[in-house]
Amino acid sequence: MLKRFLLTPGPTPVPPEVLAAMAEPVMHHRAPRFTAVLTDVVAGLKSIYQTGNDVLVFASSGTGAMESAVVNLVAPGDRVIVASAGKFGERWLQLNRTWGADVVALEYEYGTRADPADIERALAEHPDVVAVFVQSSETSTGVLNDIRAIGEVVSRTPALLVVDAISGLGATDLRTDEWHVDVCVAGSQKALMVPPGLAYVAVSTKAWKKVEATDNPRYYFDWTAARTKMAGDSAQTPYTPAVSLLAAQNAAIRLIHEEGLENVFERHRMLGRACREGARAQGLSLFGPDDPEANSVTAIVVPDGVDGGRITSLARDKYGVWLAGGQGAMKGRIFRFGHCGYFGASDIVVGLSVMEMVLAELGYPVRWGASLAAAEQVFMQSTVAL
């Protein structure tokens, strides 16, 4: 009998209200009832995206929506900039190369941010760039890029800004319109508090022009078909939608609205801060810059002498807690706490306690209870419910 805790950056825990909505009788997708749900979901997503742009819904994981951005925007031979500093940045690189883009790769070390000045220089050097691809929160490292600054740079050019906000949207402020984000990709399974299976893209007017001019072969992920079918009073999706996940997303959006978007961000600030203070109190080093707004994922450097590969398996098998390990080049070198979405103080408390026990078992000289003591100081000062 092991109680299981997901402390990973996706999938994330799902609130009981959302699970209950998902368990409602399956609705048919060519019915007014579904139109009402879809319309509500899109309106709710727009408020979270902070956008007046179109928001399209796909039954796919986030990667599907990332590929849809490339397919709808990038013709073979088009020049693009990809600013990459982690596994998901590399995914933008692979997707663009797969579809024949001429890629200007700005590759940063894992654990660092993309530099807006580099993007500015690259755009000046390559005035024919059609799009700049970047992450908001790079899930593999927890690092948050400065989308506002990058948006300012890109918006002065004909290029589009395409942001993967899969682990960021709903956890950290991301002002799609104000920050000039032309295409913003998100997924249901992180801060949006629904199981995996739905992906979203917000598409600006500037982006739609490029969509119309790009004639890559595409069918399931064709944005124009989606926009057409999702418009108006009888909105539907072109192909069978994940109806129960949409019912769940509708319930999750209601919870986000009840809490209030600003309170949601503040809750994530507290969780991120507690996690970072908990790690530091244990003498551990954080991976990446100390950023009070990078609150989707906390990445911690595996201390010397500890077998990093065993941290997550011990936590999972002995204590029922799923932490995330390092991905790609970071395998065995970092471990991560995901805390975007349906997370509260209790999850961080459980995660830090398991971290202490697991690190001790792996030979680290643990300061017993120190991580909890540090987290408790953060929680006690919180102005929002945790």
Added chain:
Amino acid sequence: MLKRFLLTPGPTPVPPEVLAAMAEPVMHHRAPRFTAVLTDVVAGLKSIYQTGNDVLVFASSGTGAMESAVVNLVAPGDRVIVASAGKFGERWLQLNRTWGADVVALEYEYGTRADPADIERALAEHPDVVAVFVQSSETSTGVLNDIRAIGEVVSRTPALLVVDAISGLGATDLRTDEWHVDVCVAGSQKALMVPPGLAYVAVSTKAWKKVEATDNPRYYFDWTAARTKMAGDSAQTPYTPAVSLLAAQNAAIRLIHEEGLENVFERHRMLGRACREGARAQGLSLFGPDDPEANSVTAIVVPDGVDGGRITSLARDKYGVWLAGGQGAMKGRIFRFGHCGYFGASDIVVGLSVMEMVLAELGYPVRWGASLAAAEQVFMQSTVAL
């Protein structure tokens, strides 16, 4: 957005597998499918009761089943012994007085155990006693009585031993037959991991003789009617049973069997020990004897200078964690962690962390993280999954 944790001694959290079983389509209670469920539940309960006696099932809370014991066993004017050391001991007193028993009350201070020698003396002094009523785990104080010793004393006399095991059965070893427990009352909502609404009684042959000789008016709680209807290959209940709760109980029993009853007890030992060590590390006093088998409830003395009435409300309103306060005479003087049933290390960690924050807010000089550090030492040494 407050994640809620029940750390009370009933209702207790319910495993997801049990919630799912409860959400299955409602079955009719006059059908073979219901007979199969009822038969499985009774067989499973017998293994948890460690009894070959009849086990009866009622749609009621535990108090209903307690009253059924009095109604079926005690005629007006019958002499009974009630050994009481808490709120639920007092309930035995009230029930017996309500039904006209001539009560020999052995009243102990809250936080102490019933003394088997006192019971022996009282039985010698009153050879006409028909039954001895006692708690196994007294939920209001966390104290566990020595049922084995009491059983030995009572079994040498014509009196019946009637045990309220509502918060004890399934958390702590209780050998109904071996320890000569004639009537053992339990409820679904504690260590049996189901929401409230079902109550159980195990009835020995010795007890059945007294049932037959007792002609109190009774209908819903008539044990003979229940036994007759629940017998054989087409077992049913006399009146409409709580079908979905029984489906849930069936699923919960499967989980208990999968874990293994000995492992269940050992898990509770670890949880109780972690809770006690966590309290002590904070300089707090435990209420009641230090008993390694008293693992349903841990009662802690409210330290001097702390407003005991505010501990549970602060924990609940600010941190989403339900602890239990003191009941009756103990109101404001103790607070309690319930941990019988679907509880693991994570619950104790959350509870102790909230305890530190709440006590600090109420002016207690908290040793930050000390309770967690102490609990972690217990969990790390556990031989069973927590």
